[in-house]
Amino acid sequence: MKIYGVALLAFCFLLGKLLGNLLGHLMQINGDVGGVGFAMLFLMLSNSFLKRKGWMEQETEKGILFWSSMYIPIIVAMAATLNVKAALSGGPLALLAGAMATFIAFAFIPLLSKIGNKKQTKKEKE
Amino acid sequence: MTELIENLIGKNGLIFSFLLIGIIMLISSWLSKSLIYNKIPGVAIAIIIGLALAYIGEEKGIASFPIFAGLGLLGGSMLRDFSVVSTAMGADIDKIKAAGLAGIVSLFFGVLIAFLFGSIVAYVFGYNDARSITTIGAGACTYIVGPITGSALNVSSDIIAISIATGVVKTIITTVGTPLVAKAIGLNNPKSAVVFGGLIGTTSGVAAGLAATDPKLVPYGALTATFYTGLGCLLCPSVFYFLVKILMS
Numbered sequence: 001m002k003i004y005g006v007a008l009l010a011f012c013f014l015l016g017k018l019l020g021n022l023l024g025h026l027m028q029i030n031g032d033v034g035g036v037g038f039a040m041l042f043l044m045l046s047n048s049f050l051k052r053k054g055w056m057e058q059e060t061e062k063g064i065l066f067w068s069s070m071y072i073p074i075i076v077a078m079a080a081t082l083n084v085k086a087a088l089s090g091g092p093l094a095l096l097a098g099a100m101a102t103f104i105a106f107a108f109i110p111l112l113s114k115i116g117n118k119k120q121t122k123k124e125k126e
Numbered sequence: 127m128t129e130l131i132e133n134l135i136g137k138n139g140l141i142f143s144f145l146l147i148g149i150i151m152l153i154s155s156w157l158s159k160s161l162i163y164n165k166i167p168g169v170a171i172a173i174i175i176g177l178a179l180a181y182i183g184e185e186k187g188i189a190s191f192p193i194f195a196g197l198g199l200l201g202g203s204m205l206r207d208f209s210v211v212s213t214a215m216g217a218d219i220d221k222i223k224a225a226g227l228a229g230i231v232s233l234f235f236g237v238l239i240a241f242l243f244g245s246i247v248a249y250v251f252g253y254n255d256a257r258s259i260t261t262i263g264a265g266a267c268t269y270i271v272g273p274i275t276g277s278a279l280n281v282s283s284d285i286i287a288i289s290i291a292t293g294v295v296k297t298i299i300t301t302v303g304t305p306l307v308a309k310a311i312g313l314n315n316p317k318s319a320v321v322f323g324g325l326i327g328t329t330s331g332v333a334a335g336l337a338a339t340d341p342k343l344v345p346y347g348a349l350t351a352t353f354y355t356g357l358g359c360l361l362c363p364s365v366f367y368f369l370v371k372i373l374m375s
Contacts, residue, residue, distance in 0.1 A: 036207050047215060073151060084177055
């Protein structure tokens with residue numbers, strides 16, 4: 001049944017969020033630190049566990065895949081609810097600071113991706 | 127009649143938003159196919175339409191109007207995070223493990239450079255007190271790090287507003303810019319997506335930008351981006367603030 005998949009997703013989501021909030025509490029930030037990341041790891045682990053055991057049925061999987069196909073529409077809805085006016089009215093300071101931070105980060109992507117690669121090839125050589 | 131419809135939509139806001147987004151997706155994929163021969167992906171067009179609609183409204187974008195309030199629920203953090211987590215089904219654990227170190231390095235580096243450049247711009251614009259500079263620098267991380275840092279440092283609300291605006295600008299530029307620069311920065315494999323998530327960090331921007339570039343990369347970028355805001359909230363009001371304070375005195 002599809003609901004099994006949705007329920008599994010909900011379980012991983014809540015467990016991840018719990019861990020994220022707990023971590024945030026420990027760090028004394030009133031918030032969620034990596035909750036979504038933890039939830040994703042739980043989902044990946046339980047998926048591979050269930051598949052190995054042969055317990056992951058196609059219908060169950062479809063319940064989760066439905067939500068991942070809803071992802072893009074949800075992002076479009078999110079874009080429509082951003083505070084675009086404030087972003088533009090924040091003046092040249094906000095525009096410049098935001099743009100600089102983004103483009104500098106873009107520029108560093110090839111470099112940082114490479115650093116990892118070198119280490120990987122080194123390991124492979126060993 | 128209009129009252130009847132308004133009432134109906136008010137009660138079924140989420141359902142109405144399914145219809146609206148469906149129509150937006152339909153229009154944008156048609157535009158992408160027939161008008162520009164798939165040069166810009168339909169998803170990117172849909173996101174730009176979304177942003178344009180958001181401009182009509184106020185703080186909550188188009189959802190500032192009661193009739194469109196359902197979009198706030200569909201695009202809110204609960205369903206967004208839920209669907210982002212579900213994309214992990216398509217992620218490969220081995221690929222994430224291979225990118226693990228690069229991901230962690232990019233997280234720290236990403237928070238640092240965003241803060242650094244945000245602060246420099248703030249300084250150039252004439253701010254010279256450590257609290258304001260730190261808050262605006264934190265806003266250059268994400269629009270959540272900014273206000274959290276600002277309230278921790280007790281700055282005035284206009285500085286917090288600037289820091290939020292800075293973060294939102296970053297999210298929007300990431301959303302629109304990612305598909306345009308993807309080729310040039312080699313953003314076409316899981317590993318670079320992990321690094322991208324760590325360097326940029328705004329979960330919504332990373333998620334939207336990757337969706338418009340290649341939906342297969344979404345889980346990899348989202349995985350690291352989700353740690354960025356937490357790290358920023360940890361570093362900005364503490365270590366970074368002290369460094370700025372020393373530099374400014």
